[in-house]
Amino acid sequence: MNDTPTILLVVVVGVLVAAGVALLLERSLTRILLGVILLGNGVNLMILSTGGAAGGPPLLGLTPVEEMSDPLPQAMILTAIVITLGVTAFLLAMAYRSWQLQGHDEVQDDAEDRRISTGGERRELRRRIREQRRGLYKEIKAQRSDLKARIAAEDRREEAERAEIREQLAAAQRDLDACLSDDHDDETRQRYIDDRTEGVRATIEKARGRVRASRHELASHLRADKEAERRQRKELRRRIRAQKRQVRSQIRAERERLARAEDSDLQGAD
């Protein structure tokens, strides 16, 4: 007896199984059902092909034993066909029930998938918030370094003013000394000193005023900077809160929808 199955059976098995698997990957239960049927038939044919080439009917007295085809695969196929029939009926009922409940027969995402997708929204929000915060910090840092540079410049200017004052004082001292060493009378000397003192005092006063003004300006600048920073932080916090609230409400709505979808035991029971 020939043990080799025909190539035709093998090819048909391949086509059926391939089509079955392709259909099985669909989302609609009806297509999955068709896939299961094709797959089942493919497998049954494969079992048939394991019995070798076709022979006579396996009945004693009708066919010589050597020419009989193998009866065992056929018995197995019969069982498998019955099982496929039962499962098909069940899947049909389930697809129908699903259509009754939801208006479609698509297999839905499982709970973990949904958790991950809502978690994804949260992760996205967290990323956005982080980005905003990072932007703010960068801005604040830039402002601070700007401020520092300004303070340094002011310091330098103040230093220069002070040096100038010292210079002028020294010059006045020199003048005074020169005047004192000259042989003028006391009155002229006195007048001269008064003149000089007046001039130097005015100059120093002017320089001091400049320093004070610049200090004042710096302080007000600092205050304004701090104020701006505080405002920015406040604004960021407000924005983050608003976003969180929005996402939370979205998630809540989604949950409610899902809970409704899950709990609609009684929807469409009519």
Add this chain to the structure above:
Amino acid sequence: MEAFLHYLVPLPVVLPLFAAGLKFALGVRLQRLSQAVSVVALAAVLVIGLVLLFGVDAYGPQVVQVGGWEAPIGITLVADRLSTLMVTVSSAITLCVLVYSVGQGAADQEEATPLAIFYPTFLILVAGVSNAFLAGDLFNMYVGFEILLTSSYVLLTQGGTAARIRTGSTYVVVSLVSSVIFLVAIGLIYGATGTVNMAQLSVRLGELPVQLQLVLQVMLLLAFAIKAAVFPLSAWLPDSYPTAPAPVTAVFAGLLTKVGVYAMIRTQTLLFDNDALNGVLLWAALATMVIGIFGAMSQNDIKRLLSFTLVSHIGYMVFGIGLASLHGLSGAVFYVAHHITVQTTLFLVTGLIERRGGSTSLNDLSGLAKLSPMLGVLFFLPAMNLAGIPPLSGFLGKLGLLQAGVREGTPLAYLLVAGAVLTSLLTLFSIVRMWNYAFWRDPDDGRPVALGTLLESSEDDSVMGPSSPAGISVVGGTRPPIGIGGKAVMTSDVFPPLMLAATVALVVLGVAYTVFAGPLIGYSEATAAELLARTPYVEAVFPGGVR
């Protein structure tokens, strides 16, 4: 005695089937009689299982050639140590679950229609499980798988609620795929060897070219790993089990995955005598344990959390199978028996929690230890057993596996040992989390457990008509507990006596494993020796030698 022992072998399959038929014949008229029929049938199976357990231990594997057709022509049923142990443990827990569901059905006063389907289907499921355990040829095992799967489809979608249909469709499609793979493997094996009798295959498969052997082995293991929920193939389980009614989830979690584990043990010991895939199995076991328990840690619903621990603990059994040593297999066998019982108990207790607290979400439950100390004890014992706290049987099972791993001594085995210890710790963590939230938290912290809340919602249903979604209270986004028939049930502070009795019986059984750990471990070691020797099985099926 010995001469009659083998007549008992087909009874675990035949009795539940017969009882199911009888129940259909009785219909809904004689409720009490019909319930008595199912309880008596399963009790009888338990007794038969026990008798077989001692008989097989004393006289070796028992074989029945159905219809008098000698193997390999006829259908062979074989009861060796492993299958008898599985049948006995499974009949014990199915009996308890049946009693529990009778109590629940009576308490919920559901209409007769869904329940009239529920009990016969449950009996057919038991018959399918027994058939898968006792089958002596691959095709009969496939038929057993199909019987139990088809009835599990019905049980899982019982009542046809939207949630059950959604999870049911995933479950059905995944199971179908695994069945198809199994069937293809059987077809190929028949084509390659000309037989499907497992005893004969144990000889003939070894004569095939190594590559072909590997292909067949991978296909079988793939099919069984889907059923057993081994890691990359486990995603379907935590999604589909929790929506089913408590007794159904309990029996599925306890038994159905273990049928897959049983088939994996058979494939790896009886059918294929090589260690080519042991490394792969060990890696899969590691991934199953660790990833499963990580999933459990992030869950907030007791049923989902327990489903993830179920996946994770399947890893322990695969670990034992992958070691393929005497101690590894014996540890796996002991662990299977222990885990079937403990996991079923925990799901039944969860059903009670749901009845008391009105939810299974850890966000909603609080203060149960104060409200119902009884529930606390019932939960605490199996939970600690699951985590493996000494001296309970979970600890002994894990210890056996760890010792087997250390004895193996390879780096991979040590890695597995480390993974197993980590998983055990994280299991303890998840359980302590459940305990702290549901039992020890001050009742004011969570949603107050209000008796009769769901009473209102069910009243709403009757007032507003069944099609109104407003009847479902979306308080805190939780669902009301749903009974076997798919209707919302009320919370109450008194448990129906039958439900309580069944749960207590299972807790006691779990503790009994600890008390009788010595004989049990002796038995599982004898089982492992018998599995590794292979000859007792083969000689029992073919007393005159394999042709």
